[in-house]
Amino acid sequence: MRNSLSDAHPFSKLIFSLFIILLSFLVTFVIGFLIAIPIFHINILDLSAVLSNYNDPDNIQFLKYLQTLQAIGLFIVPAFIIAYLFNQKASSYLKFNSISIRSVVFATIILLASIPIINSLNVLNESMQLPDWLSGLESWMKEKEMSAQELTEAFLKMDTLGSLFFNILMIGILPSIGEELIFRGVFQRLFAEWTKNIHWGIAIAAILFSAMHMQFYGFLPRMILGVLLGYLFYWSGSIWVPILGHFVNNTTAVLIYYFYADNMTKDIENFGAGKETFIFLILGLVVVIPLLYKFYVENKTRNTN
Known part of the structure; x- marks a missing residue:
C-alpha cells in the first residue's frame, strides 16, 4: 500500500491525507470524550451550555482538555500516519533534519522582530468592511471572532505557575508541533x-x-506568518525551524499575558500597529529583511555543502 501511495498523484495524496486527518480526529475525539465524561462529570444533555459558558472554571478546564485532544488527534497523530504511509521513514518525509545553532538564533530573532509587523497587518485586517449585500456574512464573521476572542482570553487567565506551564504546552508546544x-x-x-x-x-x-x-479578522497576519514559516522550512530543509518559530510566536503571547495581563496587554497587542509605535514597525522590517536574507544564504550554502 505504501508503494502505491508514494507514487500516487499529489491530488490523490491530498484527498487521502484529509481522510486520515478526519478519521484520526474522530477516533481521538470519541475516545477522549468518553474518558472525559467521568473525569469532568460532563452531562451530554448540557454539553452545548458547557461549550459556550466561559465563566465557569470547570468548563474552561474541560475546554482546555478538548483543545489538547484536538492538537493531538487533528494534527500530530495524522501527520505521522500520513508520513509513514507516503514514505518508508516518517522522520525523513517530515524532514526532522538537524539544524545549526545559528539557524535557531536567526529564526527566534526573526519571529520576535516580526511581532510589530504582524500586529500592523492585524489592524489593517480588522478595518476590513464587506459590501452591504454581504452584511449577513460580516455579522457572522464578527460573532465568530468575538467568540474566539472570549475563549482565548478565558484560556489565558493564569493564576498559578502550573496554569502557565499547561498553557505553554497547550498553546505553545502542541500546536507548534x-x-x-x-x-x-x-x-x-x-x-x-x-x-x-x-x-x-x-x-x-x-x-x-x-x-x-x-478567525477572519486575523486572517491576513496569520497567513503572512504561515508564509514566513513556510520559507523558513523550505530554506532550512528542517521542520524544526518552523516548529521553533511557531513556538516562539505562541509562547511569547502566553508569557506576555501571564506577566503583564493587568497593565500591558493592550500595549503588546498593538505593538507596531499605532502611530506611537510606528518606529517599531520600521525597526521590525529593518531587522527581519536582512535576517531573512542571511538565513537564506547561510542555509543555502549549508545544504549545498
Whole structure:
C-alpha cells in the first residue's frame, strides 16, 4: 500500500491525507470524550451550555482538555500516519533534519522582530468592511471572532505557575508541533508537488493554515506568518525551524499575558500597529529583511555543502 501511495498523484495524496486527518480526529475525539465524561462529570444533555459558558472554571478546564485532544488527534497523530504511509521513514518525509545553532538564533530573532509587523497587518485586517449585500456574512464573521476572542482570553487567565506551564504546552508546544507537521510538513509539500512550484505550495499551505483558525479578522497576519514559516522550512530543509518559530510566536503571547495581563496587554497587542509605535514597525522590517536574507544564504550554502 505504501508503494502505491508514494507514487500516487499529489491530488490523490491530498484527498487521502484529509481522510486520515478526519478519521484520526474522530477516533481521538470519541475516545477522549468518553474518558472525559467521568473525569469532568460532563452531562451530554448540557454539553452545548458547557461549550459556550466561559465563566465557569470547570468548563474552561474541560475546554482546555478538548483543545489538547484536538492538537493531538487533528494534527500530530495524522501527520505521522500520513508520513509513514507516503514514505518508508516518517522522520525523513517530515524532514526532522538537524539544524545549526545559528539557524535557531536567526529564526527566534526573526519571529520576535516580526511581532510589530504582524500586529500592523492585524489592524489593517480588522478595518476590513464587506459590501452591504454581504452584511449577513460580516455579522457572522464578527460573532465568530468575538467568540474566539472570549475563549482565548478565558484560556489565558493564569493564576498559578502550573496554569502557565499547561498553557505553554497547550498553546505553545502542541500546536507548534502539530500544525507545522500538517501544514508545512504535509500540505506545503503536496501543493508544491501538485503545482510544481514551491512558492505556490508555501502560499496555499499558508492560506489553509490561516483559514483553519476560523478567525477572519486575523486572517491576513496569520497567513503572512504561515508564509514566513513556510520559507523558513523550505530554506532550512528542517521542520524544526518552523516548529521553533511557531513556538516562539505562541509562547511569547502566553508569557506576555501571564506577566503583564493587568497593565500591558493592550500595549503588546498593538505593538507596531499605532502611530506611537510606528518606529517599531520600521525597526521590525529593518531587522527581519536582512535576517531573512542571511538565513537564506547561510542555509543555502549549508545544504549545498
